[in-house]
Amino acid sequence: MKVPLLDLKPQYNNLKSEIIKKVEEICDSQYFILGPEVEKFEAEIAEYCGTKYACGVSSGSDALIIALMVEGIGAGDEVITTPFTFFATAGAIARVGATPVFVDIDPKTFNIDPSQILEKVTSKTKAIIPVQLFGQSCDMDAINDIAKDNNLIIIEDAAQSIGSEYKGKRIGSLGDYGCFSFFPSKNLGAFGDGGIVTTNDKEKYELLKIFRNHGSEPKYFHKYIGGNFRLDALQAAILSIKLKSLDTATEKRQANAEEYRSLFKDSKLTENEVILPQMANYDVRHIYNQFSILVKNGKRDELKQTLIDSDIGCDVYYPVPLHLQECFKALGYKKGDCPISERVADEIIAIPIFPETNYEQREFVVSVIENFLV
Ligand SMILES: *Cc1c(COP(=O)(O)O)cnc(C)c1O
Numbered sequence: 001m002k003v004p005l006l007d008l009k010p011q012y013n014n015l016k017s018e019i020i021k022k023v024e025e026i027c028d029s030q031y032f033i034l035g036p037e038v039e040k041f042e043a044e045i046a047e048y049c050g051t052k053y054a055c056g057v058s059s060g061s062d063a064l065i066i067a068l069m070v071e072g073i074g075a076g077d078e079v080i081t082t083p084f085t086f087f088a089t090a091g092a093i094a095r096v097g098a099t100p101v102f103v104d105i106d107p108k109t110f111n112i113d114p115s116q117i118l119e120k121v122t123s124k125t126k127a128i129i130p131v132q133l134f135g136q137s138c139d140m141d142a143i144n145d146i147a148k149d150n151n152l153i154i155i156e157d158a159a160q161s162i163g164s165e166y167k168g169k170r171i172g173s174l175g176d177y178g179c180f181s182f183f184p185s186k187n188l189g190a191f192g193d194g195g196i197v198t199t200n201d202k203e204k205y206e207l208l209k210i211f212r213n214h215g216s217e218p219k220y221f222h223k224y225i226g227g228n229f230r231l232d233a234l235q236a237a238i239l240s241i242k243l244k245s246l247d248t249a250t251e252k253r254q255a256n257a258e259e260y261r262s263l264f265k266d267s268k269l270t271e272n273e274v275i276l277p278q279m280a281n282y283d284v285r286h287i288y289n290q291f292s293i294l295v296k297n298g299k300r301d302e303l304k305q306t307l308i309d310s311d312i313g314c315d316v317y318y319p320v321p322l323h324l325q326e327c328f329k330a331l332g333y334k335k336g337d338c339p340i341s342e343r344v345a346d347e348i349i350a351i352p353i354f355p356e357t358n359y360e361q362r363e364f365v366v367s368v369i370e371n372f373l374v
Pocket of ligand 1: 059060062085086160180181183194195
């Protein structure tokens with residue numbers, strides 16, 4: 001039996017005729033950049049996330065960069081974030097010239113630990129970028145309280161969490177900006193790169209639209225220096241078709257996660273060997289972009305090889321916490337500065353959770369893990 005970590009083909013095959021028809025329509029129109037398809041999709045995402053506005057951009061990374069640019073964050077400014085995330089989170093901060101300041105994570109959710117944020121706030125701190133990792137929300141009330149008291153902007157890195165909820169509210173509506181990615185492996189994936197920024201603030205929304213087009217408003221008059229951060233009509237139209245089945249796909253991921261939980265429970269594995277993804281102790285809708293388990297007793301790398309040898313897809317998100325990345329050496333962090341992130345980076349591994357996997361495949365995954373670890 002083969003179990004890929006992710007296979008996008010079944011989802012595509014279900015939607016193929018609708019997508020191809022739409023692609024042909026756009027090709028016939030020869031209208032490729034921004035325009036009505038992008039505007040339609042922006043309205044749909046704003047509604048889906050419960051925000052007033054959404055501004056389509058070129059990627060999730062650019063979504064973060066443009067939000068920072070609109071806020072005028074740059075050299076001399078500090079932005080607080082987590083070291084346990086995809087590189088783009090801190091990369092965006094550094095690329096606008098600001099300094100990423102890393103705060104360790106909560107061991108249960110792998111999200112930034114709000115109780116450690118305040119001690120890192122200085123007179124230079126301008127924003128916090130909480131990352132809604134693997135599909136589960138950070139404790140946004142706690143983070144928003146700190147932001148309010150210290151006059152900080154909140155930019156949600158929601159790249160992995162479309163449709164996720166915190167206390168009944170959608171991710172992307174919980175700060176000043178919500179930054180989403182449509183990289184193909186995200187729960188809502190394009191046929192290439194794409195992203196979007198959500199906001200409830202009209203002024204910020206108008207600026208986002210200007211900044212994504214080289215700061216041009218009106219055309220050829222530049223009050224600001226923006227960039228080319230535009231979303232394509234083709235991507236927007238394809239995403240719009242895929243958005244209609246996102247909730248069904250999310251429910252399948254959730255059901256798959258529950259199946260894993262009962263299969264692990266019925267196995268000989270205990271918390272001495274593996275720890276399953278834990279739910280936050282506040283109300284969340286986890287959308288399981290990843291199902292990442294912790295492997296105890298230093299056995300993660302060996303288990304990874306065993307899974308690969310058994311044709312089971314798996315991957316480590318993320319092996320090196322960002323405070324220890326070579327490119328951030330000049331920031332002066334050392335091993336031990338974010339101990340929880342460092343431990344989790346050594347123990348974590350993601351196993352297949354995508355909607356089109358079946359029960360037999362999950363049974364096989366758990367039995368391979370059980371046979372190796374017990
Ligand atoms: C994927 C991802 C990004 C970057 O999105 P791209 O569309 O690939 O640029 C940023 N942050 C996190 C947490 C991500 O998972």
